[in-house]
Amino acid sequence: MASPASLRVGIAGLGTVGAGTVSLLRANAALIEARAGRPVVVTAISARDRSRDRGIALDGLRWHDDPLALANDRDVDVVVELIGGAEGPARRLVEHALGNGRPVVTANKALIAVHGATLAASAERAGVALAFEAAVAGGIPVIKALREGLAADRLLRIGGILNGTCNYILTAMRESGRGFDEVLQEAQALGYAEADPSTDVDGIDAAHKLAILAALAFGRPVDFSSVHVEGIRSIGALDIGFANELGYRIKLLGIARHTERGVETRVHPCLVPIAAPIAQVDGVFNAVVAEGEFVGRLMLEGRGAGAGPTATAVVADLIDIARGSLVPAWGASSGALSALVSVPMSERSGDFYLRLSVLDRPGVIAEIAGVLRDCGVSLRSMLQHGREAAEGAVPIVLVTHETSEAAMQAALEKIAALDVVLPRPTMLRIEPG
Structure with a gap:
């Protein structure tokens, strides 16, 4: 029986993750072949500087100065985009590769977050994979967990x-x-x-x-x-x-x-x-x-980052492609996605932490409490320490009961305008974890 054909990979971008991906594919070649069902080999690369020492041998690999050439290279079955950025050469390469019917693996979270819907639709039309396990949390397999598990x-x-x-x-x-x-x-x-x-x-x-x-x-x-x-x-x-x-x-x-x-x-x-x-x-x-x-x-x-963890996620996607696995980028076809609306931040409710630096004068706390009361914000607790070195200010921390974001923002604006409050207050939200 003839040996299965190799999956030939073209990589655009030889930074930390790109070089790590080449190293991983070579170091674990036998293991990857066993799990993919065929060899997965890099045949072509594209990067900005040919002279830079990346700590890996590049002998025998075709070098393309223009990353778009990877999408046209007949000896490349899948394009790996590791350039980065939501626009520019990264976007053009991915669009061109999908348009040519080439599957794409990317670690580019900005590209997927901004243009992922359009790119997924292009991949569906071409019947190829758009894979981005490495775009979120490095070596943590969260995309596969959500989309499949x-x-x-x-x-x-x-x-x-x-x-x-x-x-x-x-x-x-x-x-x-x-x-x-x-x-x-x-x-x-x-x-x-x-x-x-x-x-x-x-x-x-x-x-x-x-x-x-x-x-x-x-x-x-x-x-x-x-x-x-x-x-x-x-x-x-x-x-x-x-x-x-x-x-x-x-x-x-x-x-x-x-x-x-x-x-x-x-x-x-x-x-x-x-x-x-x-x-x-x-x-x-x-x-x-x-x-x-x-x-x-x-x-x-x-x-969540680094050459090794992120490269493992890139290669995991390549193994799926080598096996012939084809899962829609968003877990369902574009036409099957829901039309759930986005809820504005102003509608959030919860507890808040508010730190103020105030002048050490009688009645200051009562004045601030009055503002919170008028805005419908209820206090749960307060902390007060000694004076800060600057201007004799006193740091105080207020913790609220559950209240709306809108009410808290209104109170924050009024408190910041008080002449007894020095720098802009610091407001943080409290979450259950």
Whole structure:
């Protein structure tokens, strides 16, 4: 019997993940062949700099300066896009490959979050796979878990810690007592944060991932524009300390919920109880929590980035393609997806943490309490410590009972306008974890 034909792979982008994918395919070639039913081999590559040493041998591989050439290469069966970015060459390559009837594997969360609905429809028309396990949570197999393992259940909630950079920064702040700026510099020096960390620390990276998870979990078209996004720049060492005193830890969470009104998607820093499993996930680790009607609550934890974990997700998709597995990108055909509406952030209700720096004058607390009362916000507890060095200000923390987002925002605006309140107040939401 003739040996099965190899699955010939063209890779665009030879950064950390691209080089890791080449290394993994070579190091585990026999194991991968056994599981895929045929060899999976890289035959062509495209990257910007031919002279750069990537720590892997590139002998015998065709080099294309233009990544779009991979989609036309007759010796490439599947295109792996590892360039990154929602637009530009990454988008053009994926569109061109699908248009040519080539399956695509990508780790590009921005591309899938923004253009995933259109690209999935193109893949369906061509009858080929659009696979993106590596786009969310690195080596954690969350896409397969949602799309296949939990296909029979109705999911109610999905989310978790989706950005390792932010989780590292918040963990280091808690453990060392240092401020955000100092820990960010450390994260950059260690390679956990980019030179321009905005996509991570402003919550955009987590929002891309949450949009993808929500689409898969709730069977609706991906909708990045509906995700409410806040980052962690406003979190100070004081907040970390107060949260601990109150029995909480601060985490940047992505949260998507299916409610009677529609789908709620939001990314923002939260206070979660120290005893909650998600609160114990520290450092650069990610964790995804899913809750279904029949399966209950599940949590998957692991490394969300890096050459090894992300490459394993890329190669897992290649193995599926080599086997001939063809699952719709969003778990159902585009025509079968629901029309669930997005619920605006203003409709959320919950408990809140509010930190203020106020002048040490008689009647200040009563004045602030009056504003909260007039806005319909009920207080659960208050913490007050000694004066800060600057201007004799006193830090106080207020914890509310459940109230609406709209009422809390209205109260926040009025409190910030008081002449006894110094910097902009810090407001954080409290989640059960």
